[in-house]
Amino acid sequence: MNQEIRVRFAPSPTGALHTGGIRTAIFNWLFARKNKGKFLLRIEDTDKERSKDEFTQMIFDNLKWLGIDWDEEPVFQSKNIKNHNKNIHKLLKEKKAYYCYCSPELLAKMRKETEKRGIPFKYPRTCLQLPEKQKEEFESKELPRVVRFLILEGITEYDDLIHGKIKVNNSEIDDFIISRSDNTPTYQIAAVSDDQDMKITHIIRGDDHLSNTPKQILLHKALGFEVPSFGHLPLIFGMNKKKLSKRFGAVSLDEYIDIGILPEAMFNFLALLGWSPGNERELFNKTELIELFSLKGISKNNAIFDIKKLEWMNGKYISSKENYELLPFVLPFWIKMRIIDEKIAEEKKSYLLEVIEILKSRVKKLSEFAEYGYYFFEDPSHYDQPAENKYWKNNIKERLMDLFNSLEKLKVFNKDTIEKSLRQLAELKNISASKYIHPARLAITGFGISPGIFEVMELLGKEAVLRRLKNAVQYLDFSSPNL
């Protein structure tokens, strides 16, 4: 038991990584780091039809984005086929597997027939009992053949790291195929061979593999290997309680990156989906997560991915991060919205940091820095209509001009002097300060809501503020001359 713990994350590169896969990676990584073991990567690319290099790259990128590092060179399953075949032949030689010449069409027919009678289909082992002569004839005709693993009678049981004792009667298991008619190994034998090859000690994967496990245990044993430990994670579903799929909202990690989720938030959120450290805290950094992680805290039931909670957590991370740390994450959103370009970004760095400071406590997604903050970069091109109806009435032009004149006199233009000046004006005119504040906000930002308007004005600077006030008056002159 003193051997080094080695775990693996084994995605197939047939699509973008989704949250379930990511969480499997996180748990494996946490388990390895906690136990000073090794976290390995294996790309299960044996499905030649669907596997794509771009997906492999995406998997690497996604893991890096999350801050998940791996300890040895990634293993590509397709490069181990020789070894898989070696194991298949070993089983064949020891009569633990046999050739089957039944065509897929014949199989489909048999399956249909038994199902019609309500009986679960199992391969009837016709080819196992084939007379030697018949076999020779098939071979000489070069009939396509697969290799089936012979399931012996008995009970297969193991102690699942998460579910506890799992027991399955071997009679429930079909003589599954381990080598296809084109002589390529199937998943079951490939996974078992590679896990041995990589000296994997703990296989932690999704519950969808639960029923594969007895098959794989049998394979490990038949090959004379030591059986690794298995643990099965509950699955993650979308809000509709259905398996995550393209149909229902964002599912791939990339889509969350696109809306502006921070890697720390994603990691924290996913770590807590199906696992709890047993206390009432919610926010943990990676080091704390590693420290606290234990298989014991893993829940047995499937979880639903609640994006609202992710967004809340993301907001927490955004507001607690330093401005300079946020900048590289926010910048792409501003650039994408064409609010600024890279050259300007470098020149105006200190200004950008202040914009981030002023917005970060009220933003849940990085994309909102762009959505809610464009007026830090450009004069409003239009004014929010409901806000206009609400705030711009009764002598509004006169009030905006009065404010303009007051602010124009300021020698020092900061939030304190601005506020003082505005409140003095209100007092002088004997109306409430809010009768200046809200119209000014609308004139300056174009919105009825914004961060504290005095801070916004300070950041924007005297020139821009006065210009925007004047613009608003001009706009009103044109659109509502009688105000």
Place this chain on the structure above:
RNA sequence: GGCGCAUUCGUCUAGGGGUUAGGACGCCGGCCUCUCACGCCGGUAACAGGGGUUCGAAUCCCCUAUGCGCUACCA
């Protein structure tokens, strides 16, 4: 259909024979306040159902229901 796994607020979960069943998100209300957000305070809401075992069951056992997974020459 068969086999397997599961079932605590809408969601994520804590608890695991005696608790006012705790926390978080969401939602609702209040405070703060120039709006919004943050923050703070408060509220809402759950042990799937039925049988046992027990002085006592959300907790242990059985059954039912429901959900999910697997049942491929996919992984």
